[in-house]
Amino acid sequence: xxxxxxxxxxxxxxxxxxxxxxxxxxxxxxxxxxxxxxxxxxxxxxxxxxxxxxxxxxxxxxxxxxxxxxxxxxxxxxxxxxxxxxxxxxxxxxxxxxxxxxxxxxxxxxxxxxxxxxxxxxxxxxxxxxxxxxxxxxxxxxxxxxxxxxxxxxxxxxxxxxxxxxxxxxxxxxxxxxxxxxxxxxxxxxxxxxxxxxxxxxxxxxxxxxxxxxxxxxxxxxxxxxxxxxxxxxxxxxxxxxxxxxxxxxxxxxxxxxxxxxxxxxxxxxxxxxxxxxxxxxxxxxxxxxxxxxxxxxxxxxxxxxxxxxxxxxxxxxxxxxxxxxxxxxxxxxxxxxxxxxxxxxxxxxxxxxxxxxxxxxxxxxxxxxxxxxxxxxxxxxxxxxxxxxxxxxxxxxxxxxxxxxxxxxxxxxxxxxxxxxxxxxxxxxxxxxxxxxxxxxxxxxxxxxxxxxxxxx
Ligand SMILES: Cc1ncc(COP(=O)(O)O)c(C=O)c1O
Numbered sequence: 001x002x003x004x005x006x007x008x009x010x011x012x013x014x015x016x017x018x019x020x021x022x023x024x025x026x027x028x029x030x031x032x033x034x035x036x037x038x039x040x041x042x043x044x045x046x047x048x049x050x051x052x053x054x055x056x057x058x059x060x061x062x063x064x065x066x067x068x069x070x071x072x073x074x075x076x077x078x079x080x081x082x083x084x085x086x087x088x089x090x091x092x093x094x095x096x097x098x099x100x101x102x103x104x105x106x107x108x109x110x111x112x113x114x115x116x117x118x119x120x121x122x123x124x125x126x127x128x129x130x131x132x133x134x135x136x137x138x139x140x141x142x143x144x145x146x147x148x149x150x151x152x153x154x155x156x157x158x159x160x161x162x163x164x165x166x167x168x169x170x171x172x173x174x175x176x177x178x179x180x181x182x183x184x185x186x187x188x189x190x191x192x193x194x195x196x197x198x199x200x201x202x203x204x205x206x207x208x209x210x211x212x213x214x215x216x217x218x219x220x221x222x223x224x225x226x227x228x229x230x231x232x233x234x235x236x237x238x239x240x241x242x243x244x245x246x247x248x249x250x251x252x253x254x255x256x257x258x259x260x261x262x263x264x265x266x267x268x269x270x271x272x273x274x275x276x277x278x279x280x281x282x283x284x285x286x287x288x289x290x291x292x293x294x295x296x297x298x299x300x301x302x303x304x305x306x307x308x309x310x311x312x313x314x315x316x317x318x319x320x321x322x323x324x325x326x327x328x329x330x331x332x333x334x335x336x337x338x339x340x341x342x343x344x345x346x347x348x349x350x351x352x353x354x355x356x357x358x359x360x361x362x363x364x365x366x367x368x369x370x371x372x373x374x375x376x377x378x379x380x381x382x383x384x385x386x387x388x389x390x391x392x393x394x395x396x397x398x399x400x401x402x403x404x405x406x407x408x409x410x411x412x413x414x415x416x417x418x419x420x421x422x423x424x425x426x427x428x429x430x431x432x433x434x435x436x437x438x439x440x441x442x443x444x445x446x447x448x449x450x451x452x453x454x455x456x457x458x
Pocket of ligand 1: 131132133210238279
């Protein structure tokens with residue numbers, strides 16, 4: 001086929017370069033600066049997204065992402081499911097769908113939620129483009145600039161840019177091994193009430209929290225729901241990891257305890273099936289759902305029809321629980337490899353959480369080590385983690401790090417932790433040489449309120 005006239009070039013000609021290139025950048029910035037919306041001033045980049053670019057080099061062992069191991073999904077099943085869709089529902093699967101999502105997808109969602117004892121009304125469910133969009137839609141629906149929003153400290157690093165892009169005034173409540181500290185939450189609510197303020201919602205990841213890996217105790221869950229009901233507050237429960245349990249007994253989700261009046265529920269297929277399909281959901285009572293649907297229409301009209309068909313095909317095979325069991329077996333072994341490597345290679349001054357499920361361990365180093373600086377050194381050793389500061393809105397978390405154990409195999413995890421352990425040891429040695437301090441740590445001081453996480457040590 002002939003090339004269009006204006007695109008035809010002789011082989012010796014240099015390739016066409018658009019005029020907007022590096023030399024015009026400064027000028028461009030000036031030109032556009034006056035056009036940016038106010039909210040762009042407070043928008044933050046997602047630390048994990050930035051890191052994904054850096055860690056894409058094949059030689060880097062990345063303990064930074066939150067990636068499930070998609071290589072565990074059999075390619076032959078994937079091929080068979082997609083072939084069935086092409087043969088039986090091609091036109092529908094390639095078409096737009098309803099904003100709320102297909103009934104068939106909602107049936108799959110109800111199966112997943114039933115596995116944790118929940119039974120939402122399908123009318124209260126909307127299928128979203130990942131759990132991330134569900135967080136965005138909740139914030140879009142509820143938050144005006146300056147509105148208080150409460151979350152955990154540390155919180156899911158991907159929620160921080162959402163809250164800041166809606167100009168929320170974000171408050172963080174400390175957590176320990178039993179999840180969000182409810183006494184501290186109540187004190188914060190009282191303080192806000194004194195100023196005539198009430199949070200738009202309390203955002204929590206109660207099971208195998210991202211980033212800390214901890215799980216909120218049953219007692220705290222009951223208290224949180226009770227507080228929400230008494231004070232007429234919304235709680236947003238984000239639960240991507242609830243079914244990825246490797247030991248211990250399940251705990252009731254907040255949504256189950258509340259019945260769906262004051263608790264909005266966010267779920268996703270990302271960690272139990274695939275993040276590439278970008279399929280999540282939100283459960284909310286009708287008045288909230290009505291606004292959420294309008295918000296989603298404006299965002300993307302509907303969630304991918306094709307991937308909704310894929311999920312329905314996969315669930316029709318009735319193997320989804322077995323697949324999660326397979327994943328749990330693999331991740332349990334990787335988690336244990338990480339515990340073992342931390343024990344061997346991290347200095348005695350470090351501590352870390354011992355999650356019973358999920359994808360992350362949260363490690364805390366002596367407070368003279370800044371993990372953002374440490375990351376630069378770690379990258380030189382071809383290993384990456386998420387610096388703790390990404391999980392806070394106020395600069396805390398500087399000596400902590402999030403370590404992922406789902407996306408690398410056991411050998412890589414051991415090697416990665418050994419490399420991080422080496423750069424940590426260098427920093428500890430440097431500090432001790434400069435200050436003349438002894439190698440062994442002093443007995444731990446009681447943490448200042450809301451500063452250091454009193455997580456169980458090793
Ligand atoms: C707590 C939490 N919420 C939401 C998400 C977003 O997941 P997705 O948009 O892939 O469903 C993640 C992903 O890591 C997460 O950890």
